[in-house]
Amino acid sequence: MQETNPHETLRGVFAAALTPMDGDLNVDNKAFAAHCRRLLEAGCHGLGIFGTTGEANSLSAKERAAALEALVEAGIPGERLLPGTGSCALTEAVWLTRNALEAGAAGVLVLPPFYYKGVGDEGLYRFFAELVERVGDERLRLYLYHFPQMTGGVGIGVPLVGRLVESYPEAVRGIKDSEGSWPRIERLCRELPGFGVFAGTERFLLDTLRAGGAGCISATANVTVRLARRVYDLHAAGEAGEAAAAQRRLTGLRDALEAYPAIPALKSLMRSLTGEESWRNLRPPLTNLSGESEERLLEEARSLRLAEYAP
Numbered sequence: 001m002q003e004t005n006p007h008e009t010l011r012g013v014f015a016a017a018l019t020p021m022d023g024d025l026n027v028d029n030k031a032f033a034a035h036c037r038r039l040l041e042a043g044c045h046g047l048g049i050f051g052t053t054g055e056a057n058s059l060s061a062k063e064r065a066a067a068l069e070a071l072v073e074a075g076i077p078g079e080r081l082l083p084g085t086g087s088c089a090l091t092e093a094v095w096l097t098r099n100a101l102e103a104g105a106a107g108v109l110v111l112p113p114f115y116y117k118g119v120g121d122e123g124l125y126r127f128f129a130e131l132v133e134r135v136g137d138e139r140l141r142l143y144l145y146h147f148p149q150m151t152g153g154v155g156i157g158v159p160l161v162g163r164l165v166e167s168y169p170e171a172v173r174g175i176k177d178s179e180g181s182w183p184r185i186e187r188l189c190r191e192l193p194g195f196g197v198f199a200g201t202e203r204f205l206l207d208t209l210r211a212g213g214a215g216c217i218s219a220t221a222n223v224t225v226r227l228a229r230r231v232y233d234l235h236a237a238g239e240a241g242e243a244a245a246a247q248r249r250l251t252g253l254r255d256a257l258e259a260y261p262a263i264p265a266l267k268s269l270m271r272s273l274t275g276e277e278s279w280r281n282l283r284p285p286l287t288n289l290s291g292e293s294e295e296r297l298l299e300e301a302r303s304l305r306l307a308e309y310a311p
Contacts (some may be wrong), residue, residue, distance in 0.1 A: 009127065009174050012215045013232050014045060014046045014047060014216065015039045015048065018035065020281070021283060024276070026063075029074070044300065048082045048083075049067075049082070050068075051084040051109060051176075055286070068083055069290065078105050080102075081106060082217070090113070090218075093142025094134045099134050108142055110142055114150075121163075124160060142171050142172045147178040149180075160186065162192065164203065165192060177190065185213065188213075196214040197213035198213065201218055203252075205231050205235065210235070220254055220258075223266060225310070226310070227249060231246045252304070265280075265297055267282065268288070268298070272301070
């Protein structure tokens with residue numbers, strides 16, 4: 001990835017990185033750094049850490065901060081990290097965001113406060129505005145995280161995105177849109193040119209790039225990164241036909257993987273790919289796939305030659 005410029009938005013293929021856990025269900029810092037290193041070496045422009053896939057809402061704020069510090073100390077460049085710093089508690093979101101900036105992160109990815117329902121755009125605007133104001137740091141590059149399926153329907157509407165960008169153009173620099181609606185992503189790209197629009201799935205990677213968006217931040221990029229990066233590079237090189245063919249292959253992989261619960265399935269695949277049994281460790285309430293489901297997943301992965309695209 002290019003060096004971070006405070007006047008540029010991030011672009012490229014980002015994996016929403018899994019968080020390895022040790023036998024006591026604590027973050028395994030050594031394994032985490034190794035996984036992040038493999039993803040970067042395999043072609044990720046950057047990494048979204050402590051998001052949905054990273055089990056962030058099963059981790060305390062102190063755990064997230066300590067794990068980020070350990071990653072940077074292990075040599076993972078802060079400027080290639082996009083940590084999730086969202087919290088329903090405003091003061092906790094502020095603390096996590098400041099911590100990420102001190103670690104040298106390229107930006108932060110922030111969910112809306114999702115516990116209270118029906119608060120409306122004004123309440124959500126006030127939350128993000130308070131976050132920007134209280135952090136009070138010109139280094140802040142905030143990426144909104146829209147995922148209403150996981151936030152009980154609390155989403156970040158397109159008009160609200162526009163209002164935040166208008167109010168804080170230097171701080172609010174992009175969005176990860178995981179709703180799964182191409183018309184919405186296309187609208188964001190059209191109405192906010194230059195804004196860093198990331199699709200939350202590789203399925204829309206090429207379409208997003210064609211529309212002027214930034215790329216994708218995806219869970220399944222943990223195991224499809226090489227092919228996703230090929231789509232990105234072929235598009236950048238103007239190889240439209242080859243990019244479209246690679247995207248069709250990438251979409252097929254995503255479709256197959258979506259038939260399984262995301263985090264247990266991806267950790268099962270990582271165990272199979274690396275031989276590391278610790279990938280079975282999931283914090284409750286998440287549970288591993290049943291034996292039958294795991295066997296079916298691994299067989300399907302073999303038939304799709306997934307190992308060719310994994311880190």
